[in-house]
Amino acid sequence: MAGSIDQWPEIGDPLSMRALAAAGFGGGHLREPADSPSSEWWCKAVAMPAAADQPLKVRAEPWVSYDGPVISILEVDLGLPWPSNRGRSPIRLGDLPVDRCGMVLGDARALDSFIGLNGDSVDGLADVTYWGKYADDAHVRFGGERTPQYGGQGRYGRLDLPLRDAHEFADRIRSWGPCTGLMVSVDAHSHFHLLDRAGQVHPLLAGQIEIDECQVLRLGWDPGDHSMRHRGERAWNQVYAVTLEQADTTTLLRWTIPTEAEESDQTEN
Template sequence: MTDTDADVDLGTVTAPSGVLVLGMAGWIDYWPQVGPPLSERAGEAAAAGGGHLYGPGGAGEPTAWMCEAIAVPAAADRPLPVRARTSESPFDGEPTVAVLEVGLGLPWPGGASVRLGDLPVDRCGMVLGDARALDGFVGLDGDSTDGLADVTYWGRYGDDVHALFGGERIPQHAGHGPRGWLDLPLAEAEAMGERLETWTREGPGKGLMVAVDAHSDFHLFNRAGWNHPLLAGLIDVGGCPVLGLGWDPGDHSMRHNGERVAGQVYPATLEPRAGETVLRWTIPPYTPEEPEEDD
């Protein structure tokens, strides 16, 4: 065991609809395009004790690069604690999720553990929250939920831009982070982004990266995890605390790249713990492939 092996408290979520969903964050807002709303499909699965949802109709085998989620029944009247067990990333030695576990606030009915299905690690992250609230989740390319946006810049000419335009350093767990401005009115943010891109285009040329991120739910949960070692953060969606869980791009590339098409999927189960039911998603620690021996 390394010093990265630890239990980490990730806070609490709620499920006032009585249905909790763990899904691929890059696809949460895509469910209406492949069938009934997420909450309807999740409710049916939860009524049967829990299940694996995937588009378009849930028939046959899950399709690579398509929305997937696990839906389970959960207590509607109390916070649901979330924790992670970590292991060492082969990419940079930092902690990464090995087990995600959610207390569902329901008594264990007895019997053996129940395998619900399996999920890939979405390169865009995972989201955990109330099924009905997630019907309103504003995804990757969605509009700002509050009329605000963030502008960040980084790269070769960052110091020159800072001297000319300003912008505060935005701390992040993985390093110093970019510079920029948070919580600007959307029109002001777009104008600032255009100013920076125009300066780069008409001046030194390539070498500066500029991002203008509207406050979609997707961006806000990523932002909430900037300073967390597991890139985990809670935001409000539809009046419910919802957990976003990101993945370092290098760690994802080494451990989860290819996702379902490459067989990189991991089991979600219902398990007993202290007489109560927990949802557990287990990602085995990385095991490097053994080199082939020469004949």
């Protein structure tokens, strides 16, 4: 869950230590608090060993929700043979909610250094964006370009500015006359923001960056789909099974999120 990756060291062992321990048992569901039932806002993850000599193959099966495509099945080919002592039935590892901040797939050791939503810039740069009632007028006065966005036009803004320049530029816009209804944001280049930015041009809001020489993938979530189907997350039992499954000779990690039609069928049954 992207919203809590950098909180793991604050509440106990680092994510990599927890993941390594789980890998010794063939994988497992990680959560905090570890000694009581998982609660809504604590950290959650699923950790599995994977082949170290090849990239992970990731496949998503989408369906169209309220505002666009969302994931119904996420599969990760772990590059490891299916253990002969496990039989052929799927193995349930646990369950995960859909984090409104997105979901992240990557090496646990790299994620130990993840800089989250409100963290510092990793490269000394930041992005400034502005939008709202007077955005076109502000653009005439202050300039900037439309930021990339899948399926439409993004906000006006200037990307990759030095932090000081970014804040000065944002302050000039905020102090401008007709400011009511004009929103301005300064986003430091944290890992969270860079992943979010990388995914804005993808239909599933999927973007990747490199952290500590490892590729990390983030999957965003359509806000309408989250608010209508996944809001409340674990507190409202909006959690979805993560399983290990056999595919020919290899092992798949699968996260299954029922479509709205499937949820209706389950309710009726």
